[in-house]
Amino acid sequence: MAHAHVQPVGGPILTRPFKWLLAILAVWAILLIWRFAAGIGAVSGLSDGYPWGIWIAFDVVTGTALGCGGYAIALLCYVMNRGKYHPLVRPALLTSALGYSMAAVAIIIDVGRPWFIHRIPLRVGSWNLNSALLEVALCVMAYVAVLWIELSPAFLERWKETGPNALRSFAAGILPGLEKVMPFIIALGVLLPTMHQSSLGTVMLLAGHKLHPLWNTGFVPLLFLISCVGMGYGVVVWESALSSRVFKRQRETDMLASLSGAIVITLVLFLAIRLLDALIAGKAALMFTSGGYSVLFWIENILFAIPLVMLARPAARRQFSTILRAAMLLVFVGALYRFDTYLVAYDPGPGWAYFPSPPELLITVGVIALEIALYIVIVKRYPILGGASTSAQAAH
Amino acid sequence: MSTTRRDLIRGLAAGGAVAAVGADAVASERPQPPADAVGMLYDATRCIGCRACVTACKKANNLPLELYDPPEDLSGETKNIIKVYEDENTRSYVKAQCMHCLDPACTRACMIGSLQKREHGIVTWDPSKCIGCRYCQVACPFQIPKFQWETNNPKIVKCEMCLHLIKGGGQPGCCEACPVGAVIYGPYQELLADARGRVERHPDRYWPQGSPKIYGESDGGGTQVLYLSAVPFSDLGLPDLGEEPAGHLAAAVQHGAYKWGIAPVALYGVLAAAVWRSHRSSGTGRD
Numbered sequence: 001m002a003h004a005h006v007q008p009v010g011g012p013i014l015t016r017p018f019k020w021l022l023a024i025l026a027v028w029a030i031l032l033i034w035r036f037a038a039g040i041g042a043v044s045g046l047s048d049g050y051p052w053g054i055w056i057a058f059d060v061v062t063g064t065a066l067g068c069g070g071y072a073i074a075l076l077c078y079v080m081n082r083g084k085y086h087p088l089v090r091p092a093l094l095t096s097a098l099g100y101s102m103a104a105v106a107i108i109i110d111v112g113r114p115w116f117i118h119r120i121p122l123r124v125g126s127w128n129l130n131s132a133l134l135e136v137a138l139c140v141m142a143y144v145a146v147l148w149i150e151l152s153p154a155f156l157e158r159w160k161e162t163g164p165n166a167l168r169s170f171a172a173g174i175l176p177g178l179e180k181v182m183p184f185i186i187a188l189g190v191l192l193p194t195m196h197q198s199s200l201g202t203v204m205l206l207a208g209h210k211l212h213p214l215w216n217t218g219f220v221p222l223l224f225l226i227s228c229v230g231m232g233y234g235v236v237v238w239e240s241a242l243s244s245r246v247f248k249r250q251r252e253t254d255m256l257a258s259l260s261g262a263i264v265i266t267l268v269l270f271l272a273i274r275l276l277d278a279l280i281a282g283k284a285a286l287m288f289t290s291g292g293y294s295v296l297f298w299i300e301n302i303l304f305a306i307p308l309v310m311l312a313r314p315a316a317r318r319q320f321s322t323i324l325r326a327a328m329l330l331v332f333v334g335a336l337y338r339f340d341t342y343l344v345a346y347d348p349g350p351g352w353a354y355f356p357s358p359p360e361l362l363i364t365v366g367v368i369a370l371e372i373a374l375y376i377v378i379v380k381r382y383p384i385l386g387g388a389s390t391s392a393q394a395a396h
Numbered sequence: 397m398s399t400t401r402r403d404l405i406r407g408l409a410a411g412g413a414v415a416a417v418g419a420d421a422v423a424s425e426r427p428q429p430p431a432d433a434v435g436m437l438y439d440a441t442r443c444i445g446c447r448a449c450v451t452a453c454k455k456a457n458n459l460p461l462e463l464y465d466p467p468e469d470l471s472g473e474t475k476n477i478i479k480v481y482e483d484e485n486t487r488s489y490v491k492a493q494c495m496h497c498l499d500p501a502c503t504r505a506c507m508i509g510s511l512q513k514r515e516h517g518i519v520t521w522d523p524s525k526c527i528g529c530r531y532c533q534v535a536c537p538f539q540i541p542k543f544q545w546e547t548n549n550p551k552i553v554k555c556e557m558c559l560h561l562i563k564g565g566g567q568p569g570c571c572e573a574c575p576v577g578a579v580i581y582g583p584y585q586e587l588l589a590d591a592r593g594r595v596e597r598h599p600d601r602y603w604p605q606g607s608p609k610i611y612g613e614s615d616g617g618g619t620q621v622l623y624l625s626a627v628p629f630s631d632l633g634l635p636d637l638g639e640e641p642a643g644h645l646a647a648a649v650q651h652g653a654y655k656w657g658i659a660p661v662a663l664y665g666v667l668a669a670a671v672w673r674s675h676r677s678s679g680t681g682r683d
Contacts (some may be wrong), residue, residue: 041545048471048542051530078671112528112543112550119508119525126508126525130643132650133531134507181677185630187668206501206535209635218649339563348539349633359636 006090006386008158009379021373026384028366031359032109040112044360049352050343052110054364057342059106061200062335063367064140067099068232070147071193075229076259078186087252090154090384091239094375097147103369104144109363132202139196153178158382198225204341212345214286214297219277220341226270231334233263237327240318243385257317263330267308271301289380296340303333323327407501427499427617427641431586433517434495434562435620436571437591440632441601442595443489443578449570456558456569472544475555476570481631488625490632491570491579494519494555495612495619497641501535504643511552513539515563516619517584520556528552537616537635537642557581584620588613591622603628617641 035043046053069092077089108114119126120137128134153175160171164383201224202210217223238261240252278287307326316322343354356364379385407455412645427550429435447466453476454461460473465475469492476493496519502511503519510525511532521541532541560567571581580587588610593603595608602608603625611629612619616637623634630636653659 037548039545039547039550040543046545048533048545049539051533051543078674110529112530113526114528116404116527118524120527123508123525128504128506128509128656129646130504130650131531132646133505133529135650135654137507183671184668186675187664187671190667190671191660191664194663199650202646203531204534205646205649206505206531206643208501208535208537209637210537212533218645221649221653346534348637367556 004150006087006154006383008381008383009385011380013377013380015307018373018376021369022182024366024369025373027362028369031363034359035109035363040110043357043363045355045357046360047347047352047354050354052342052344053354053360054343054356055106055110055360056337058335059364059367060103060110060328061338061342063099063103064200065197065228065231065334065338066235066331067096067103068193068197068228069093069235070096070150070232071190071197072229072232073219073236074150074186074190075317076262077192078183087386088236088240088255090151090386091243091379092236093147093151094154094384095235095239096232097144098153098371098374100140100144100147100241102367103140106364106367107140107369109367121150126278132199132206135199136196136203139192139362143192143196145186146192147187149178150189152184154382154384156338157363193228194225197228198222200224201339201341204346209339209348210346210348212286212293212347214278214281214290214293215341215345217277217281218272223270223274224338224341226266227334227337230263230270230330233259234327234331234334237323238331239385241324252265253320253323253331256320256323257314260311260317260323260326261314263326264308264311267304267330271304271308274301296344300333300337300340303329307333423676426639426665429498429584429618429620430513430517431516431574433620434557434582435492435517435584435587435622436557436579436581436624437587438491438579438624440488440490440578440623440625440627442576443478443491444576444677445478445480445489448573448575449491449579450474450476450478452569452573453555456561457556470540470542472542472546472551472553473541475553479633480629481633483631486627488627488632490623490625490634492540492633493570493621494557495538495616495621496555496557498618498620499616499641499643500643501537501616502532502541505531505535507531516557516586518557518562519551519554520559523551526552527628535642537637557638587622591624594624602626614639617644662673 031043040046044053044055049273069149070089073088073092108117111117120134121141156171156175156178157166160175161168163171198221201220201222205218205220207215207216237256240256244252278284286294287297307329310322310326310329311317419573429674451461453459454474457475459475467477469479469530470477476491479492480488481488481490496513496517498517499514499598500511500519503509503513506512507527507529508525510522511519512522514520528543530552532552533539533543541552541554543552558566558570561568567581571579574580580590582590591610591613599606599608603626608624609629611623611625611634612621615634617640623629623632625632
């Protein structure tokens with residue numbers, strides 16, 4: 001099951017930028033020791049009014065959506081049988097696996113009593129099926145495993161060829177069986193994000209009156225689901241740009257053009273649901289009378305509308321620069337929407353304020369640094385990135 | 397190709413509609429107190445602000461007590477507090493503590509049931525089931541559960557109505573200590589009848605003057621701690637929640653989508669079939 005055109009990037013690992021990443025990780029390690037010794041209050045700006053800050057709103061809620069490249073691409077490739085997207089699968093899976101794993105790391109840092117985390121999957125009898133967060137927790141745990149299994153052929157293929165003897169025979173032995181069960185794993189890989197990305201929206205419904213009504217709607221699960229597909233697409237486009245630059249190969253413009261067509265539909269859906277829901281639920285006045293919140297609401301919607309307009313004409317979808325700009329905008333606005341739902345539109349009442357403290361920000365920077373460092377090591381040593389598929393044509 | 401993009405989008409939209417319809421179905425159920433429910437009745441017009449209840453609470457729950465630097469708000473070391481509201485014309489004290497909701501948002505939030513309504517409908521915290529995720533803090537409409545931010549072994553701290561004292565035949569520390577009977581403990585139905593009696597006898601003493609309101613009788617689906625006040629409850633920091641528990645919408649959406657796990661299992665079946673088909677038709681395995 002060789003991935004055509006997919007190969008390790010190669011080259012030395014310890015480049016100057018990589019050493020900078022290691023320096024950041026050294027600072028990160030010290031901050032983590034501080035956090036686990038002195039408590040969350042010592043390193044963060046979190047409070048009883050704002051119990052969730054950037055570790056949740058950015059690392060987990062936005063980070064997993066950025067990790068939805070694997071979801072978006074699997075949805076298209078496998079479920080809708082558009083085989084032509086396949087060269088984008090592995091890079092998308094890698095960013096997903098890393099994004100979700102880093103979200104898991106962030107959760108361990110954020111929760112106050114992480115030594116009990118294993119009780120969530122194990123205490124089946126105590127599961128509170130009313131809790132959307134339980135669903136998120138279980139799904140994310142399972143999905144991290146599913147993503148690494150989906151990606152494992154990239155490692156196994158490499159080990160089969162170049163690993164030490166034991167690893168070589170292990171890889172050769174496990175690959176055929178893995179191949180057989182892979183469709184069922186892939187189906188899980190589509191089911192799980194569908195469940196937990198929507199539930200991430202449901203989570204904030206419980207905030208009730210503390211979440212501004214323009215964000216607190218019964219449709220928030222659907223809006224979260226749609227926005228994560230858009231963000232996943234954005235990441236896939238970015239990966240394609242990166243991949244073509246690294247390999248000096250043709251871009252997958254054909255593929256990205258039809259992918260962009262799908263994105264236009266999801267964007268129309270997102271905006272229609274959001275605006276119609278606000279109108280039907282009698283929140284039309286709030287769109288204009290909530291001061292900063294109204295402004296934010298419109299900024300979000302306009303930023304969702306811009307990529308829609310950019311990609312609306314089929315001719316525009318053939319220009320890589322347009323696709324890339326639209327994709328970056330989509331990633332940004334998707335992140336903004338999630339950030340707003342979890343933090344900005346959340347108001348616990350007078351007397352509370354939140355701004356992340358410097359160590360809190362640095363801990364998030366460390367999580368991102370770890371993700372980038374692992375990404376660099378893996379794409380340089382394992383067959384992840386590739387060039388254009390045979391059906392693609394030159395972009396320019 | 398069995399599943400088209402359009403089918404999928406249509407399916408997702410239908411899921412949203414089901415969730416919205418489900419919300420109406422659940423909203424009609426009003427939560428009821430358990431038969432052995434106990435509660436507290438706090439009458440702000442009787443409170444003299446002496447804070448004897450704050451000290452008694454600390455003692456009853458083995459919480460650190462600083463005599464010369466009294467706490468100003470609920471915290472990881474304070475489960476009960478007396479605050480004061482003042483404007484040009486009026487002044488009122490208010491007691492802040494867990495309301496022991498009939499349908500609490502915190503127990504709906506809590507992943508493996510660390511926070512639960514236990515004996516007498518009292519909401520208590522079980523340390524063996526808490527991972528410190530703080531979703532209860534996000535969920536609580538009254539901002540009650542507090543987290544111990546300055547320790548590496550934090551707890552969630554909130555009023556548990558001195559269940560340990562009640563079990564021994566006693567009553568909550570605050571109610572026992574109150575010298576003027578501003579906060580009293582008893583069976584929920586008796587307290588509710590007591591509050592209704594006071595409101596009937598003194599319709600002009602309580603807010604809204606003329607036909608006073610008992611806060612907690614139906615607010616947020618009802619609470620086992622009831623309040624009477626001469627000033628608007630919103631001035632005392634008690635939010636205007638309506639009669640529906642905050643958790644109903646979330647529960648309706650969640651249950652609408654996951655009833656008996658049918659939707660996820662069905663979706664998995666469709667997905668597995670589609671991937672299998674794609675897998676076979678591509679001829680070259682995954683690639």
